[in-house]
Amino acid sequence: MFKSLRSLLATPSEESRVNAGEYEPLSVGDDASSHRERDGLKDIRHEPKVYLSFWVLGAGVLMSWNALICTIPLFITFFPADSSVKSNLASYVSSSYCFGNLFFLGLAQRNVGNTSPSKRIHWSLLLLLVTAIILTFPLLPLILPSLSPQLLFPTIILATVVLSISTAYLQSGVFALSALWGSKEILAVMSGQGGIAVLVSLVQLVLAIIATRNKQEEKGGKASTMAGVGLWAAGSIGTMACLVAHRYLMDHPEYSSITNSTSTRLPEDNPREEKKGLTRKVFKKNSLLMVAVAWVFIVTLSIFPPITTTIVSTHQPTPRLLQPNVFIPLHFLLFNIGDYCGRTYFPSIPLLFTTSPPRILSLSLLRTLFIPLIFLCNTTPRTSTPVFNSDLIYFLIIILLGLTNGYIGSLCMIVASSPELNKRIEEDERDVAGTLASFCLVTGLAIGSAASFVVASLVKG
Template identity: 55%
Template sequence: MLKSLVSIFKPEADDSRPVSSDYEPVSIGDEAQETSLVRVEDRGGKGVYFCFWVLGAGVLLSWNALICTMPLLASYFPEDSPTKASLASWLSTAFCLGNLFFLGSAQRSVGKSSPSPRLHHSLILLFLSSLFITFPTLPILLPILPASLMLPFLLFLTVVLSLATAWLQCAVFALAALWGSQEMLAVMSGQGGIAILVSLVQVGLAVISALHGAASGDEDYSDSQSTLAGIGLWALGSAGAFGCMIAHRWLMRHPDYRIVLAPLTMRGAGLMTGEDGEEQALGKQHGEGATRRLLRKNAALNLAVAYVFVVTLAVFPPVTASITSVQDPPPRLLRPDVFIPLHFLIFNIGDYVGRTYLPAIPALIFTSQPIVLVLSLSRTLFIPLLLICNTPNTNSPIINSDTLFFLIILFFGITNGYIGSLAMILAPSPALNPRVAEEEKDVAGSLAAFCLVAGLAVGSLCSFGVGALVH
């Protein structure tokens, strides 16, 4: 049993040597390309899809745990602290800027080396950092930490999480792009699925705490339950990172794993041997100019996926978490300690539907880059809609209905998941996006992921300005 656990943390040899001539998946010739395409159709399966779903969930696991515990983290600050109201913007900005910086550094090696070692080491860092937040940070350190040190300490932990997430995200999207469009969809679906799971845990604990507090009138019980909920979420994060290690090891033992990584091997061979002009050209395609070339090819798609998350992060959660029930006084299950987690859950359900089910409908797969960009830009309308809900500085909100607010949040989530996934699926797919060559898939996929994170970073910075309008 112990040996089995240790083997999960021990990196497995990444055997990505060229495959046998039976398949010849990467060659400079039409016949070999046809063989490769036939083999690609047989490459997927439920096991592969599920593993990429788990890895996609792991990419956003720490982010979802962080945003769901932001109200708890803010409660550790004194009431008169100016950081208390803006903590969500501080942490989301630190996470997204750190993620952007580390992802940019990781992007340089995409297409030149196997993503597996980076994936494994990032999962170990994610596991250890989540475990540290679970214990002793939440139950022991934060309650006794001086207020002057609390923000730097939380920012440091956030940057560590952003490092692990960035390197994991880069590796997962590169590997999924090499494997196929269904696996890319699995990654996007997993990101939405883990958000629902985290929100369900949070809402369940909030409802239990609210009902018990109403029955006993014990406010201390509510505080202790909030702490336990936070510990539970980060313990879930540790377990999720461990599950991702198992999924990655399963993929490495898949019979087609070496076939998937064969393009990387051929690029390296072309650069090292330089036996003929074609091989040298193959290697040069993945030099420093590859990123600039793909940025031009997928300019509209990359802008679309970035802007989706600029709009989302500008208001979610800094603004949406400040909106409360319009009922005065609100019933016990609509007070802020339940209302706020409930809006997280509704958004995440919509996001999951948009990521998983809408891109699976052929009629909703728009392959025109300008159309995808227009869809992304149209989400700007959600910002004024949310600002006229029951925000703190509003005495008589224009949208004076909790049901209507939850419907807006639902469609906000659906459009976030659908348009974001659509752009991410199109960007690295030669079948849906003829501008991208077969050997550019992994670079195009990780570049789209970089633009996604850039959108998160810009949206987090915008949240300071938008949040100032409601506080």
């Protein structure tokens, strides 16, 4: 048992590592014999266990983000009622995470040629596992509730930044390895990212419902804290599952041949300048899609979760299962179900699939309407009756917010890096286009988090 655990946590061996110039995208110009060999090994390379492993790794990429935003309502209860930080804590946490993720993802991409994907995945998972365990115990149940507001806020932000570091390097490594493996594995990563959001929010909702059984419990009491502890304990187990999935891929018979694949490289005279020139060229070609994917997440993060976590049920008196400690987790679950359906199923419907960048940009800009729609719901504090004085209407808006987030975001990512769907992009520009789209997505998350402060001030009047 201990031998297996050491193997799981051990640094990737020299045999499994790849030199700086070795792990590059598969060559487009392979000869006929290479194609025949790949056809013969197709069943092994793309077997269900491989797909499941990448699904789990994709889930791990967004595990910390989804667990973090689901824990924000608990963090808020640790502050005194008159704390000035309390009303904007969701914006502070999401901004710290997204800007940290953007910064460290940039560092990871700059060093992408110096470190193998497996090494980045391994060390980022270990960092994520240690952080999740510390949050599970002793941070959430013992340390945070006892800290003064002056120490509580920086401690929460520090934990948030550490989570953003692990996520940035994990994201960089997982997408690099999946790109080398194949398009099916990239889709598995994307599906896993949506799936983990549903799973985390479902766990949070179940724990919140269990916590409400104690009618004497006050908001932020022991049961709510234990619900947060349970959420991060589940995250720790999920991170262990990611380590197992990564180990399975490294032990796969095709791992070495996949990671040692080479392709056409940049000229050796001045590769950095060539890469910068190619990046600018691809960005100009895909400028509409880059703006579209960024705007999708600017709109979403400006209201979800900083504003949506202030919305409570319109029912008076409020039933036990619609109290804020259940109502807020329920809205997380509805959004994530919508997002998962939007990114997984909507792009496969021919009537909804479009490759036109202007049309995709128009759809992205239309999502701006969700901001005033959220304003019309039962945000708190409020002195007047909301225009949408119905929980059902609010839940419908949340589901549509999630559906369009997943649907339009996936359209942008799919079309941006596919020469078959996007005639502006050449085959050898595929990787650069995909990387740029991912970077613009993260940029949208960061800008949206910062914009939530402005939106929150508008809500307060």
